[in-house]
Amino acid sequence: MEKLVINGKTPLKGDVTISGAKNAAVAILPATLLIDGICTIDNVPNISDVKIYCDILQDLGAKITWNNEHEITVDTRNINSYNSPLEKTSKFRASYYLIGSLLGRFGHAQVGMPGGCNLGARPIDQHIKGFEALGAKVDVSQGKITATAEDLIGTSVYLDMVSVGATINVMLAAVLAEGTTIIDNVAKEPHIVDVANFLNTMGADIRGAGTDVIKINGVKKLHGNATYSIVPDQIEAGTFMLAAVATKGDVTIRNCITKHLEPIIAKIIEMGAEVDDIDGDNIRVWCTKRPKKINIKTLPYPGFPTDLQPQMGVILSMADGTSIINESIWESRFQYTEELNKMGAKISAHGKTAVFDGVEGLVGAPVYASDLRAGAALIIAGICAEGTTEVYNLSHIDRGYENIEEKFKKLGANIERVVE
Ligand code: UD1
Numbered sequence: 001m002e003k004l005v006i007n008g009k010t011p012l013k014g015d016v017t018i019s020g021a022k023n024a025a026v027a028i029l030p031a032t033l034l035i036d037g038i039c040t041i042d043n044v045p046n047i048s049d050v051k052i053y054c055d056i057l058q059d060l061g062a063k064i065t066w067n068n069e070h071e072i073t074v075d076t077r078n079i080n081s082y083n084s085p086l087e088k089t090s091k092f093r094a095s096y097y098l099i100g101s102l103l104g105r106f107g108h109a110q111v112g113m114p115g116g117c118n119l120g121a122r123p124i125d126q127h128i129k130g131f132e133a134l135g136a137k138v139d140v141s142q143g144k145i146t147a148t149a150e151d152l153i154g155t156s157v158y159l160d161m162v163s164v165g166a167t168i169n170v171m172l173a174a175v176l177a178e179g180t181t182i183i184d185n186v187a188k189e190p191h192i193v194d195v196a197n198f199l200n201t202m203g204a205d206i207r208g209a210g211t212d213v214i215k216i217n218g219v220k221k222l223h224g225n226a227t228y229s230i231v232p233d234q235i236e237a238g239t240f241m242l243a244a245v246a247t248k249g250d251v252t253i254r255n256c257i258t259k260h261l262e263p264i265i266a267k268i269i270e271m272g273a274e275v276d277d278i279d280g281d282n283i284r285v286w287c288t289k290r291p292k293k294i295n296i297k298t299l300p301y302p303g304f305p306t307d308l309q310p311q312m313g314v315i316l317s318m319a320d321g322t323s324i325i326n327e328s329i330w331e332s333r334f335q336y337t338e339e340l341n342k343m344g345a346k347i348s349a350h351g352k353t354a355v356f357d358g359v360e361g362l363v364g365a366p367v368y369a370s371d372l373r374a375g376a377a378l379i380i381a382g383i384c385a386e387g388t389t390e391v392y393n394l395s396h397i398d399r400g401y402e403n404i405e406e407k408f409k410k411l412g413a414n415i416e417r418v419v420e
Pocket of ligand 1: 023026093094122123124125126127128161162163164165166187300306307328329330
C-alpha cells in the first residue's frame, strides 16, 4: 500500500504549472469514437483516469500512440466492438460518455454501470432522457447500460437539473444525428465548452456551449485530421490557489485561464488573502495573515465549484471565526471533515451543511482520502499541520492529479510517497 508522508508547517512558495483538465480529457477521449479517422490531442493530463480510458478505447479497436508525455494520436477507423469492457468501465464515473459516443457513431452501446468517487447518489436519468428523446432504446439491468437506435433524430431536450455529464453525453449522441438538437438548461463548465470546441474542430456543428442552451446541427461525418489542445484544469489551478492561502504561502499558478477562476478569486479576496491576475493565463496568490471566516455555497459554473469545496474546507477549518459551507451538488461530500477533525479541526457536518469553528492550527495524523478532491484537501491539510501526516487511499488522488507530490514538493512541501 502506498501513502504520502507529509511533514507540515511549510508555506508554499514558487511557481506551479497546471496540466490539461481531467474532466475535459475524460470526455474528449470517448468523443474520438465519433470520428472516422485520426486525430491528435495535446495537453492530455497524465493521470490514471486517462490511462484507463486509453485502455478502453484500445479494447474497442482504437489505435492510440503517445507522441510524448502529454500528446496522443487516436485512430478510430477500425472500431470493432460497441461493448465496452464492463470491469473497466465500472471503475470510474466518466465511462458514461462511451454511451453517447458509441450510440452516436454506431447506434449501439453497452457500458458497465459507472463507478467513481463515492459522493452520494449519482443518477444518470437525464442522460437516458436525452438518448431516448433522440430515438434510442435504453435498458439498465444486470449492472450494465445498453442503448440502441436505428436512427438518431434531432430533437429538443430539456434537462430537469443542470448536469455536466448529461449535457456532454446528449451532445455527443446528437453530433451525428439527423437534423437539429436543442438542449436546454445545460451546464456551462469550461470543459463543456472544450468538448464542443474539440468536436467542432473535427467537423461538428455545435453552437452555444458555455450558455444555457446548446444547439447541435447534425453532420454526416467527423473528419478528424486535426490537432486539439485540452483546456487547463480549472480545479487543479483552484487547488493550488487554495493551497497557497491555506499554507500562508505565495504561489504563481501558470498555464491557467483566470477567467475560469473568478468564483475562487472572489472568495480568496473575501477571506483577506491577495490575488494578482497577471495576464489572464498566470495568477499569483499569497496570504500573510490568518484568513477571515466566510460562507460558501457550491453551485454549477460560474458558481463556486463543488470540486474545490474540500480544499476550501481546509482553510475554513483554520480561519478566524465560524464559517458555513452549504454543499448543493453532492450529498456525501463532507466525508473529509471527519479526517480534518482527527487533525484537530472543529467541524460539524449534517446533511448538506457543515459548520467550521476555526482553530489556530492543525496537527498531523493518519488520514484516509474518501475521494479525489478529499485527497487533495488532506494533502493541503498535511502541509499546514504541525508534525507528520500520513495520507492513505492514494488511488483516488492519482485518478485526477498529475504528479501531485512532485508539484507540491517543487513549492517547498516536505512530502514523500512511501510504499508500506
Ligand atoms: C461532473 C464532474 C464532477 C463534478 C460534477 C459537478 C466529470 C467527469 N465529473 O460530474 O467532478 O463534481 O460534475 O460539477 O466531469 N444528476 C441527476 N441526474 C442525472 C445527472 C445528474 O440527478 O442524470 C444530479 C447529480 O446527482 C448531482 C447534480 O445533478 O446532484 C450534478 O451532477 P452532474 O453535473 O451530472 O455531475 P457529473 O457529470 O457526474
